[in-house]
Structure formats: C-alpha cells, structure tokens
Amino acid sequence: MPEPAQPSRRNLLQALTAGVFLYACPFAPTWASSIAARSPAPDFTRSSITNHTPVHLRAFRGKVVLINFWATWCGPCLAEIPQLVTWQNRYRAQGLQILGISMDDSSRAALDWVHRLSINYPVVMSDPRLSLLYGGILGLPVSFLVDRAGVVQRRYEGSIAGSQTEQELVRMLRQSSAKP
Amino acid sequence: MSTQHTRRNFLLHTPVALGAIALALDTSRLQAESATTIPSSALLEPAFVNAQLQRSHAAPWKILQVGFHSMFDQKHIRGAMYAGPGSQPDGLALLRQTVQAWPHTQPILLYCGCCPWTHCPNIAPAWDQLQAMRFSSVKVLRIDNNFGADWADKGYPVA
Known part of the structure; x- marks a missing residue:
C-alpha cells in the first residue's frame, strides 16, 4: 500500500502565505458574506427557551428550514413574526420548519414575546459562537432559507414578511418535495 | 343573526x-423613539468617520457603542467602548457611568447599528441622555441599514 503523499516544504510555505494573506488582506471574504449561499447550513444544538428541550438543526433534515435571527428590541423583527407564525401554520404539512434564534442578552424578554406573539415554532438563544457560525449577525432581522438537504439557499437581510419571500418558500417546498 | x-x-x-x-x-x-429626532447637524456618515479614523492613530472622539452586548461582542468599531443599550434604563445608567468623569467638551461619537436607522431604539435615548448631561460635542454615526452592512462589510476598522 502506497504511503500517503507528504506535503512538500513548498506546499506548506504556499499554505502559510495564503493564510497570512487571507488574515491580513482587506479584501478577504467579509463578515456578512462568509457564509455563502449553497453551502451546508452550520449545524448547532441549543435549548428551546420554552421547554428547555434540545433543538438540533440536523434533526430538521428533510424539511425546508427558515432560520430567523430576531430580538425583542428590533421593531422590524417583531413586526414580521406574525407572518412567520402564519407561514408555519400554512406550510407545516408541506414540510416547512421555522426556527427562531433570539439575539437578546437574556431569554426572559424573548420568552415574554414568544407568548405575546403566540410563536408556534422553536426559539433558541444565540451566542457569539452561533452568530459567528452564520457569518456574524451584525444587524437584524436576518434569515436563512435552508433546503431539505440542509444547504443554505438564501440569506435575507431585513424583513422577509413579503409575498416574494413566500413565493420563494413555496417554490422550494415544491421543488424539494418533487425530488425522489 | x-x-x-x-x-x-x-x-x-x-x-x-x-x-x-x-x-x-x-x-x-x-x-x-427612532433616530430621526437627532438633528442632522450631529450626524456623521460612515465613510467620513472611517476617513477620520484612518487619518490619525488617535481617534478624534471617544467612540461609544450604545447597542446590545450580543452585537458588540461579535464586532465593533476598533477602539469603541461598550456603553449599554440606550433603550433600557440599565443601558442609560452604564452610559452615565461611562462618561461621568469626562469634561463636557469631550468629543464623543455614538453609534448602534442594531437595526435600520428609523427603527433603532437605542441611539436617540443615548443622544438625549448626553444632551441632558450637557455634553457639547456629541456626534452620532448614521447607520442606514445595520452595522454589518454599513461598516464591517465595507472593510472599515473593527475589533
């Protein structure tokens, strides 16, 4: 059995140079664009703030997942959540799963709004690590549309409570369900 | 019926x-409580602030982030201090504590960027607080969309 190829000193030097360049270069992939569309959605597990059960992103594989970063201090976030609640009801049977990630500093305020808005999908708390996984969440609302294979298809900055987003959702639910 | x-x-x-x-x-x-109540004469655009920061090693202002910890922890303007969310009493208390020893002529730059400008709950109360404390040289960074899109993604200095 042949030995696995050893990296040459030149290859190591090239890798090191590339690493230093990417670290220092101002044109390296930016904060917000570092999670690209059509890349696997970074997996995570966090506790639901309503019942403290673990919520695994991976467990939703096979569904179309809409991940919504929000916070109670974000007016546009609160304004769009009733629409998300409607979508969750309307498209649950077709395989839509919405997942809320609160950027609040504590879960108490988030839980209060979960009840006030009758949120009907799991909500977990974010933390710097989770925000980093999704490319940095430096403004709200931000949402990600993940297909049934667990691949990020869209990143939305700003409100998504419009008919265009719903059309994209429906299209993805139909396309995905048509696959074998 | x-x-x-x-x-x-x-x-x-x-x-x-x-x-x-x-x-x-x-x-x-x-x-x-949106930012639209802040006089336009106090507003600075991101490109202008970035140019000022690039021009000299010492920032011309004390820079205070008056938004949320979850945002500040991820990234903030290089050299900025966290001063608490202006929309909350605890946040305003931290802001007062941060500036209490400074002279009233101290140039200060406030920013938040948690939400689109017209929806930001923090910046106007923080501005009002410093006006009430008679700080005479307070500027506000106008962030139209959010800190990510209008500052970090433009390659402006962050830490």
Missing part, C-alpha cells in the same frame, strides 16, 4: 382585537 350570537361574537373577538391593538402600540413605541 340573533342578539345572543352577536354578543358571543363580540365577546370572542374583542379580546383578540384589543390584543392586536396593544401589540401594534407596543411595537410602534420602538419606532417612536
């Missing part, structure tokens, strides 16, 4: 309608 049926509809729907009105009032409160 019977009177009894009408009364039942009224009893069923009134709490829902009242709840919706209460929710609308609550969310509109966030808009009412």
Whole structure:
C-alpha cells in the first residue's frame, strides 16, 4: 500500500502565505458574506427557551428550514413574526420548519414575546459562537432559507414578511418535495 | 343573526382585537423613539468617520457603542467602548457611568447599528441622555441599514 503523499516544504510555505494573506488582506471574504449561499447550513444544538428541550438543526433534515435571527428590541423583527407564525401554520404539512434564534442578552424578554406573539415554532438563544457560525449577525432581522438537504439557499437581510419571500418558500417546498 | 350570537361574537373577538391593538402600540413605541429626532447637524456618515479614523492613530472622539452586548461582542468599531443599550434604563445608567468623569467638551461619537436607522431604539435615548448631561460635542454615526452592512462589510476598522 502506497504511503500517503507528504506535503512538500513548498506546499506548506504556499499554505502559510495564503493564510497570512487571507488574515491580513482587506479584501478577504467579509463578515456578512462568509457564509455563502449553497453551502451546508452550520449545524448547532441549543435549548428551546420554552421547554428547555434540545433543538438540533440536523434533526430538521428533510424539511425546508427558515432560520430567523430576531430580538425583542428590533421593531422590524417583531413586526414580521406574525407572518412567520402564519407561514408555519400554512406550510407545516408541506414540510416547512421555522426556527427562531433570539439575539437578546437574556431569554426572559424573548420568552415574554414568544407568548405575546403566540410563536408556534422553536426559539433558541444565540451566542457569539452561533452568530459567528452564520457569518456574524451584525444587524437584524436576518434569515436563512435552508433546503431539505440542509444547504443554505438564501440569506435575507431585513424583513422577509413579503409575498416574494413566500413565493420563494413555496417554490422550494415544491421543488424539494418533487425530488425522489 | 340573533342578539345572543352577536354578543358571543363580540365577546370572542374583542379580546383578540384589543390584543392586536396593544401589540401594534407596543411595537410602534420602538419606532417612536427612532433616530430621526437627532438633528442632522450631529450626524456623521460612515465613510467620513472611517476617513477620520484612518487619518490619525488617535481617534478624534471617544467612540461609544450604545447597542446590545450580543452585537458588540461579535464586532465593533476598533477602539469603541461598550456603553449599554440606550433603550433600557440599565443601558442609560452604564452610559452615565461611562462618561461621568469626562469634561463636557469631550468629543464623543455614538453609534448602534442594531437595526435600520428609523427603527433603532437605542441611539436617540443615548443622544438625549448626553444632551441632558450637557455634553457639547456629541456626534452620532448614521447607520442606514445595520452595522454589518454599513461598516464591517465595507472593510472599515473593527475589533
């Protein structure tokens, strides 16, 4: 059995140079664009703030997942959540799963709004690590549309409570369900 | 339609309608405290602030982030201090504590960037607080969309 190829000193030097360049270069992939569309959605597990059960992103594989970063201090976030609640009801049977990630500093305020808005999908708390996984969440609302294979298809900055987003959702639910 | 049926509809729907009105009032409160109350003479654009920061090693202002910790922890303007969310009493208390030893002529730059400019709940109360404390050289970074899009993604200095 042949030995696995050893990296040459030149290859190591090239890798090191590339690493230093990417670290220092101002044109390296930016904060917000570092999670690209059509890349696997970074997996995570966090506790639901309503019942403290673990919520695994991976467990939703096979569904179309809409991940919504929000916070109670974000007016546009609160304004769009009733629409998300409607979508969750309307498209649950077709395989839509919405997942809320609160950027609040504590879960108490988030839980209060979960009840006030009758949120009907799991909500977990974010933390710097989770925000980093999704490319940095430096403004709200931000949402990600993940297909049934667990691949990020869209990143939305700003409100998504419009008919265009719903059309994209429906299209993805139909396309995905048509696959074998 | 019977009177009894009408009364039942009224009893069923009134709490829902009242709840919706209460929710609308609550969310509109966030808009009412929006940044649009800050005079335009106090506003600075991101490109201008970036140019100033690039020009000299020492920033011309003390830079205070008056938004949320979850945002500051991820990234903030290089050299900025965290001064608490202006929309909350605890945040304003931290802001007062941060600036209390500074001379009233100290140039200060406030920023948040948690939300689109007209929806930011923090920046106007923080501005009002410093006005009430008679700080005479306060500027505000106008962030139209959010800190990510209008600052970090442009390659401006962050830590």
